[in-house]
Amino acid sequence: MFDAGDDLVERIVRHLREPVRVDPALDARVMRDIDPPGSTARAHPWTWVALAAILAALLVVWPWGSAPAPEGGDRRQFVLVAPRAITVALVGDFNDWDPARTPMHATREGVWAAVVPLPPGRHRYAFLVDGAEWRADPAAPRAADDGFGAPTSVATVEAGGT
Amino acid sequence: MILVALLAVAQATAPDPRLERLDPAARPPVVQLVDSARAMGLPTESLVQRALEGAAKGAPAASIVAAVRRLAADLGRARDALGPDAVPAELDAGAAALRAGAPPAALTTLRRVRRGSLIVPLAVLADLVGSGVPADSAAAAVLALAPSIRDVELMEFRRAVERDIALGAPPATAVRVNATARTARPGRP
Numbered sequence: 001m002f003d004a005g006d007d008l009v010e011r012i013v014r015h016l017r018e019p020v021r022v023d024p025a026l027d028a029r030v031m032r033d034i035d036p037p038g039s040t041a042r043a044h045p046w047t048w049v050a051l052a053a054i055l056a057a058l059l060v061v062w063p064w065g066s067a068p069a070p071e072g073g074d075r076r077q078f079v080l081v082a083p084r085a086i087t088v089a090l091v092g093d094f095n096d097w098d099p100a101r102t103p104m105h106a107t108r109e110g111v112w113a114a115v116v117p118l119p120p121g122r123h124r125y126a127f128l129v130d131g132a133e134w135r136a137d138p139a140a141p142r143a144a145d146d147g148f149g150a151p152t153s154v155a156t157v158e159a160g161g162t
Numbered sequence: 163m164i165l166v167a168l169l170a171v172a173q174a175t176a177p178d179p180r181l182e183r184l185d186p187a188a189r190p191p192v193v194q195l196v197d198s199a200r201a202m203g204l205p206t207e208s209l210v211q212r213a214l215e216g217a218a219k220g221a222p223a224a225s226i227v228a229a230v231r232r233l234a235a236d237l238g239r240a241r242d243a244l245g246p247d248a249v250p251a252e253l254d255a256g257a258a259a260l261r262a263g264a265p266p267a268a269l270t271t272l273r274r275v276r277r278g279s280l281i282v283p284l285a286v287l288a289d290l291v292g293s294g295v296p297a298d299s300a301a302a303a304v305l306a307l308a309p310s311i312r313d314v315e316l317m318e319f320r321r322a323v324e325r326d327i328a329l330g331a332p333p334a335t336a337v338r339v340n341a342t343a344r345t346a347r348p349g350r351p
Binding site for chain 2 (some may be wrong): 091093096098099119121122124134141143144146147149152154156158
């Protein structure tokens with residue numbers, strides 16, 4: 001699965017798989033530290049306010065930037081292999097053909113990917129490589145030529161998602 | 163109340179601000195085409211998107227206007243064929259199928275034989291013709307399958323046909339063989 005750094009990945013996995021050795025007395029020591037005998041300490045009211053604020057912030061950013069699929073639609077992943085590209089953008093009907101809206105990210109060397117929520121329908125799109133070169137998606141049907149001088153691909157999303 | 167109504171009308175007739183990205187030579191005719199389509203009750207979003215696509219790709223103004231005009235005409239033909247209840251996404255897919263060369267009668271028949279959304283059958287029809295399958299063969303296959311198989315199976319059918327074509331099968335044969343297999347045993351490749 002990994003081309004480069006396989007040794008490093010294997011070492012990390014091996015390390016993670018090693019059983020964790022825990023001192024049998026750890027539980028007792030921890031409990032003694034957090035709840036000393038006779039302690040009547042209570043959390044300051046601002047602590048609860050701070051915790052509530054953190055919880056609210058987590059709820060706002062959940063699920064950390066991935067927009068949900070539109071009603072009856074689907075979340076689609078688009079992939080392009082472009083080893084020499086410096087930037088790749090996914091541009092189509094779903095982002096007003098604005099190259100700045102959906103930059104793709106290099107998941108591995110030369111493999112660019114983006115996930116977008118799509119409503120049901122037949123969506124036209126293309127990849128813009130290095131801000132200048134339009135490329136069709138080799139894994140998708142082509143749209144009929146409109147005389148724009150650049151290829152366009154098509155993604156179909158059924159009502160109810162895939 | 164009257165002020166609110168006037169504001170709503172003004173908002174509905176104001177040019178789409180996204181069209182300001184168009185070349186000054188392309189903008190007025192595109193705005194006019196979009197307004198005409200709206201007046202005819204056709205969906206306008208795909209017209210705007212087609213114009214934006216042309217602008218993003220740096221196409222000449224004449225090409226952008228021609229593409230939007232062609233799409234508006236195709237959307238009108240698609241509505242005639244699919245009926246007034248067709249939703250915008252069906253009209254978009256129907257327009258693509260007609261542009262690819264599918265006969266309007268196929269769209270009308272599809273509406274009659276297929277329950278539920280026609281987005282996928284119409285898109286599959288357009289994609290098959292776009293991949294080289296003769297329009298009549300593609301229409302016959304989709305109409306044969308549409309009453310009995312699900313959207314996801316139609317998509318798989320399209321992929322199988324495209325795979326066979328890529329492997330060297332004549333497009334008409336590829337579509338016929340795959341359609342026959344699925345008609346005989348729906349749900350099986």
